[in-house]
Amino acid sequence: MNPEKVTSQQVAKLAGVSQSAVSRVYTPGASASKKTMLKVHKAAETLGYRPNSLARAMVSGKSRIIGLIVAYLDNQFYPDAIEKLSNSLQANGYHVLIFMASKTAEGLDSVIEEIMDYQVDGIIAASVALSSSLAQRCSSMGVPIVLFNRAQQDDGFSSVTSDNVSGGAKAARFLMEGGHTKIGYIAGWEGASTQRDREFGFVAALQQAGLKLHAREVGQFEMEQASSATRRMFATDAPDAVFVANDHMAFAVMDTLRFELGLRIPEDVSVVGYDDVPAASWLAYNLTTVRQRANQMVQETVRILLDQVEGNGDQDQHIAIGSPLIVRGSARKPKGY
């Protein structure tokens, strides 16, 4: 109950200089003599002074806050990404105001409004689709947005994803090379560009080899739904391989195949996922999957966003990071692996 605020005024008085001198000492670009710097630092030290970021933001117009919107945290890919994003932004002197978007994207607009109220310098939207009216509003306020792991070509913002199309294709070719002919696909939420692109690449590669999708069910990126999708898919004319739109669902698929349907993986059925989340390498799953290179994705996201924030702002960019296939044990291996 003793909120002793230390202001630059007090430091100035103690140091025997003006408030503006104190300010300049703490402002990178400003001019201050060695002497005053010393005096100010000493005074600041004894008083325990630290510049008030909020006041600084008010006058400078730059809050050094980045808004981060996330929908899912149960899919391990996102916590991982958040950690990396946060670290990278911290390293650049920015901080992260985090917002959970209800998965239904109902309140998304109001969430964004709230974010903007804090005068964020930029926004990263992970796995979230933005209405173009929102995008309009943000860009008119000069707040750049980068979509992380989701793409929307036409609107006014950048995006960073993995190369989902070619990733899907890689999965298809791997399964075909493994000798599979009855290949199923378990889709994610159809509204997601990741889902669409992965499926597109996958199906295109099958077709290119003269193969048709043997079965298709929708799992909505949720484990429960993926389980029922699996049951439906294997009820009649079971496929000999399944590509699942992400690892998170793939775990449910594998559990269902093994423990409910009594199938062996990969002897009876091959499973390939997408993301390469940490659990994919856990031996109980040992999942063959397409890796999203979170590090590069984060790096690009931060680079693009900060470029735009700091005014070196190029045009909107749409980046797709290469996505290698990680071969483990959940899918039959073609010769040569």
Added chain:
Amino acid sequence: MNPEKVTSQQVAKLAGVSQSAVSRVYTPGASASKKTMLKVHKAAETLGYRPNSLARAMVSGKSRIIGLIVAYLDNQFYPDAIEKLSNSLQANGYHVLIFMASKTAEGLDSVIEEIMDYQVDGIIAASVALSSSLAQRCSSMGVPIVLFNRAQQDDGFSSVTSDNVSGGAKAARFLMEGGHTKIGYIAGWEGASTQRDREFGFVAALQQAGLKLHAREVGQFEMEQASSATRRMFATDAPDAVFVANDHMAFAVMDTLRFELGLRIPEDVSVVGYDDVPAASWLAYNLTTVRQRANQMVQETVRILLDQVEGNGDQDQHIAIGSPLIVRGSARKPKGY
């Protein structure tokens, strides 16, 4: 490049009232007539006005920002907790500034300083130990701190954990009732109160039944280390049951037991974990574990913190939420389950 800021001034002019009238319309407790409210709202609507949270924070001294410090995000328990915390705080009109603390806690002090620079109203530290000098500093600034899933009795802040001691005891009794006599323990990072309490409760319950810990290794809450701990523990005179300090490690333990050592679970060895993270119920693990009730923990954490923030601040509280044993298939079941 057209950052058209709309201020309360402009709204006031358009509405034909004073700036303070506009402010009062947007300030819950303030008085404003129906007429002016209408005029102001209409003007605000057409201009697209929203109050600037930062300016508001400056003058009111309340930022409605809560700093959240997290160390790990690979253990699923924390993403889950973050999601719940964030939702709960958002529902109360607060927002979350998130900080990743390097696991080594080196830069923790500087992280806290940065947090404080943003004039946060309170701090939640998840799975992080604070130096008492830091605590000093925060409380002198009037910024309450709540430790989440970590306890430190003597210093000046509250904490919310599960009842780790009794949770550990439950695990011990369950294993003993299951007929195990050679019971091992794989510890987490020894600096963590959760680790200490779980082990204490576990060992105490064993002793109470006249049993001694058969083996003990340290896994540091990390999967790699947990795997090597398992190898060491089972190299000679293998136990017939293992209690692992958290689920995250337990998965590595189970994988190592099954796929490296060729042991069957629970026929050859029983495994019990702690946390009940989502993956514990995945059938590949189907882990018997002690549940940390994240919902209640979050609820209590937010309640305590906001009480203190909003001045109804009681004394520091140390809350331990009851932690039930969730019986699944990874440990041999005593009769009656």
Added chain:
DNA sequence: ATAATGTTTACATGCGTATGCAAAAGTCTA
């Protein structure tokens, strides 16, 4: 009708900092 009360309003000020401007203090050259 008037006084007494209760509501609503505008004015003015301050939150803590950055920054343009002009004066002051240094630095260098001839």
Added chain:
DNA sequence: TAGACTTTTGCATACGCATGTAAACATTAT
């Protein structure tokens, strides 16, 4: 040593809003 620069400094102001104060207004009681 004077003049021409360059660097440093203090002053004043502005950022956008909330709030204390006193005046204006509306409502009720007498």
